[in-house]
Structures are given as structure tokens and as C-alpha cells.
Amino acid sequence: MDVQSITGPAPIVQRVPGSFWFVGCGNMAGAMVEGWRLAGMDLSSSVGIRPSARPVEGLRTVRSLFEAGCPPEYMLLGFKPQLLDEVAPDLRRFSDGAVIVSILAGVELASLAARFPGARAIVRAMPNLPVAVRRGVVALVSDDVDEALRQRLGERFRQLGTAIWSPNEASFGAVGALAGAGPAYVARFIEALAAAGQARGLDPALALTVARETVFGTAWLAASTGELMDEMVARVRSPNGTTEAGLAVFEAELPSLIDRTLAAAGRRSAELAEAARQIDSPATLA
Ligand SMILES: NC(=O)c1ccc[n+]([C@@H]2O[C@H](COP(=O)([O-])OP(=O)(O)OC[C@H]3O[C@@H](n4cnc5c(N)ncnc54)[C@H](OP(=O)(O)O)[C@@H]3O)[C@@H](O)[C@H]2O)c1
Structure with a gap:
């Protein structure tokens, strides 16, 4: 019943x-x-x-x-x-x-x-x-x-x-893993870019403005044009140039860093899911 x-x-x-x-x-x-x-x-x-x-x-x-x-x-x-x-x-x-x-x-x-x-x-x-x-x-x-x-x-x-x-919930979880926590990751990226600017002598407020507007402008440009990220990168980097030198470091570390970040969040999500599965009889909630 x-x-x-x-x-x-x-x-x-x-x-x-x-x-x-x-x-x-x-x-x-x-x-x-x-x-x-x-x-x-x-x-x-x-x-x-x-x-x-x-x-x-x-x-x-x-x-x-x-x-x-x-x-x-x-x-x-x-x-x-x-x-x-x-x-x-x-x-x-x-x-x-x-x-x-x-x-x-x-x-x-x-x-x-x-x-x-x-x-x-x-x-x-x-x-x-x-x-x-x-x-x-x-x-x-x-x-x-x-x-x-x-x-x-x-x-x-x-x-x-x-x-x-x-x-299904698996694909929902994947979209949510990027989107839900994404602003926190992006905010930390902006902060790290600003800190690097500060370490190179920029005033903190100016460094933050430069970093934030760079991220905002890049996302806006990509969203407005529908350009692929590879195309955007190609328009900034020139062979053997300064961006290319920077990207050699960045691209070596970034995919693994992002993957480990999302994996850690995923493990916590699984723990929360497990805790919420504990009560499975509605009768106990009446
Ligand atoms: N923050 C994010 O970016 C984000 C993104 C995706 C999903 N979420 C989800 O959103 C939910 C809330 O996160 P949040 O960051 O918004 O947390 P939050 O700012 O701490 O808000 C929690 C809210 O719950 C209220 N609350 C506390 N005890 C309650 C009770 N007994 N009955 C009803 N309401 C109660 C709090 O009331 P008071 O205002 O009176 O303290 C507050 O309004 C979480 O489940 C989180 O997983 C958050």
C-alpha cells in the first residue's frame, strides 16, 4: 500500500x-x-x-x-x-x-x-x-x-x-560539472592572471581590470562570431612568437589540471548523491 x-x-x-x-x-x-x-x-x-x-x-x-x-x-x-x-x-x-x-x-x-x-x-x-x-x-x-x-x-x-x-542524469551531471562550478574556476583564473600582472608591476586594480576584461572580451567575441577556440588561438599566436612560448607551458599543464579539478568535484557530487539515497522510504518521512 x-x-x-x-x-x-x-x-x-x-x-x-x-x-x-x-x-x-x-x-x-x-x-x-x-x-x-x-x-x-x-x-x-x-x-x-x-x-x-x-x-x-x-x-x-x-x-x-x-x-x-x-x-x-x-x-x-x-x-x-x-x-x-x-x-x-x-x-x-x-x-x-x-x-x-x-x-x-x-x-x-x-x-x-x-x-x-x-x-x-x-x-x-x-x-x-x-x-x-x-x-x-x-x-x-x-x-x-x-x-x-x-x-x-x-x-x-x-x-x-x-x-x-x-x-539523462549522466549528461546532466556533465553539463552541470562545467557550468555550475565553472564561474568559480573562471574567477580563480582571472585572479591568477591578475596576480601575474601584479607581479610584473601593475597596480592591483588595474591588473584585475585587464585580466577580467580579457576573459570577458574573449568569451564575448567567441560567442558573437561562433569561432572555434583553435581559430581564436591561431589569430593570436604567431609562429615562434611570445604567445606561442607561453602556450607551450600552458597547454602542457591545463588539460590535466582541469580534468583533476572536475574529477574532484565529481567525487564530492557522488558523495552527496549517496547521502541523499539513504532515505528511500517515503513512509519514514510522513
Ligand atoms: N552557488 C552556486 O553557484 C550554485 C550553483 C549551482 C547549484 N547550487 C546549489 O544551490 C543550492 C544553494 O546554494 P547557495 O550557494 O545559494 O547557498 P546559500 O547562499 O547558502 O543559500 C542557501 C539558502 O538556504 C536557506 N536555508 C537554510 N536553512 C533552510 C531551511 N531549513 N529551509 C529553507 N531554507 C533554508 C538559507 O537561508 P538564509 O538566507 O536565511 O540563510 C539560504 O537562503 C545548493 O543546493 C547548491 O548545490 C549552487
Whole structure:
């Protein structure tokens, strides 16, 4: 007998169409809110739920689920993965019939489905911080969205930059591994480039501006022209020139460094997934 039949049918709840509960609204969910506001999305019927109740521009913000009012169409899980089992039991009181969109790193669809068995659909999204300026990358995956919902969610997430529906969680994980943490790696690269400029006598602020604008301009140029990276490199390096001398060092180290970086993040993601698999009986959450 499943949980539905033990507890009786879920009450009929009038959900506000298109509205969101941002359950946890810190750095990442807050960046998504910013991006959607920039895109002109009306969030007036959406609610940010965070223990601090710190205000989030454009949203009504409350301390707990029980102050949030009429349940929404979409519930975006934006807290830390380790809090899943603290939040899930209360959230289950409201989640039947809602679309659960989880940005929790590592937590798999099956683990979410076990905790929210009455949800209309379960979606994993892996966004990155540039969603705040509508230039993010968002990986999406779901086993149970219908075509209409898939289109609607795709459109909604495209307002934040590039949205990519993945065919399965493995490919979702690969896109997420690059995109989710990518801004932190790129930020460290910019910092290292700036530090090298500083070591060569540049003022720190100037070095940072030069490094940041070089990365930004390169990405912008590549995105505008669609040029391949090899073509870009060929347009900068000249045979036996200074760039070529630098690249000889850089290219020897970089692929292995990036691979080890992503492997370490992947191992941590597997640990989070394993921890979230631990509770597999929805009955224990009732
Ligand atoms: N940061 C990224 O670049 C990034 C990228 C992709 C995915 N993610 C995922 O996004 C999630 C959040 O990461 P973050 O960097 O945004 O962390 P964060 O800034 O620390 O935000 C966490 C949010 O969870 C709230 N929270 C804490 N306890 C809660 C509870 N019991 N119920 C509801 N909300 C609670 C916090 O409330 P207060 O605001 O009141 O403290 C805060 O708003 C993680 O699962 C992470 O895997 C992050």
C-alpha cells in the first residue's frame, strides 16, 4: 500500500499558476530571481522562504513554509543538499501536485521522487551564477515532465541564458560539472592572471581590470562570431612568437589540471548523491 492510500487522497489545492516558492533563497536562487526580474517576469505572487527572512527584491519573503500562503505551481529547492531531510517532511505537506525544481548539487531524481511522491513532476536544474545577468547556463533533466511542461520550463529557463535539457542524469551531471562550478574556476583564473600582472608591476586594480576584461572580451567575441577556440588561438599566436612560448607551458599543464579539478568535484557530487539515497522510504518521512 502506498503512502497516498494510507493518508487518503491529497486535498484539492488551488495553486497560483506560474508562481514559485523559492525554498531557500540565497546566492543561487537569489541570482535566478534577479535574472527573471531583469527579464521582466512578474514574481509578485512568488515567495522566498529563508530562515533569516532577509528581503529579496521582487519577492515576498517569509521565514517558514507555514507563512508562505497559497501553494505555488513550482517549488524551487534552493537550500544546501545536506538540508534535504530537514526541509522535506514539512515541504511534503504542500508538494502534492506541484512541480519540484531542485538545484541541489548531487541529489538525484530518484532521491527527490522518494521524498516528494505526490509531486506533479520532478526536475533537476543546475544553473550558474551569471543567470543574475541573464547570461547563465542551466542544465535541466527530468524523467516525468510532459511535453507541454518541458516547453514551458525550457522557455522560463531560457530567460536566464542558455537552457539545456539533458537526455539523462549522466549528461546532466556533465553539463552541470562545467557550468555550475565553472564561474568559480573562471574567477580563480582571472585572479591568477591578475596576480601575474601584479607581479610584473601593475597596480592591483588595474591588473584585475585587464585580466577580467580579457576573459570577458574573449568569451564575448567567441560567442558573437561562433569561432572555434583553435581559430581564436591561431589569430593570436604567431609562429615562434611570445604567445606561442607561453602556450607551450600552458597547454602542457591545463588539460590535466582541469580534468583533476572536475574529477574532484565529481567525487564530492557522488558523495552527496549517496547521502541523499539513504532515505528511500517515503513512509519514514510522513
Ligand atoms: N552557488 C552556486 O553557484 C550554485 C550553483 C549551482 C547549484 N547550487 C546549489 O544551490 C543550492 C544553494 O546554494 P547557495 O550557494 O545559494 O547557498 P546559500 O547562499 O547558502 O543559500 C542557501 C539558502 O538556504 C536557506 N536555508 C537554510 N536553512 C533552510 C531551511 N531549513 N529551509 C529553507 N531554507 C533554508 C538559507 O537561508 P538564509 O538566507 O536565511 O540563510 C539560504 O537562503 C545548493 O543546493 C547548491 O548545490 C549552487
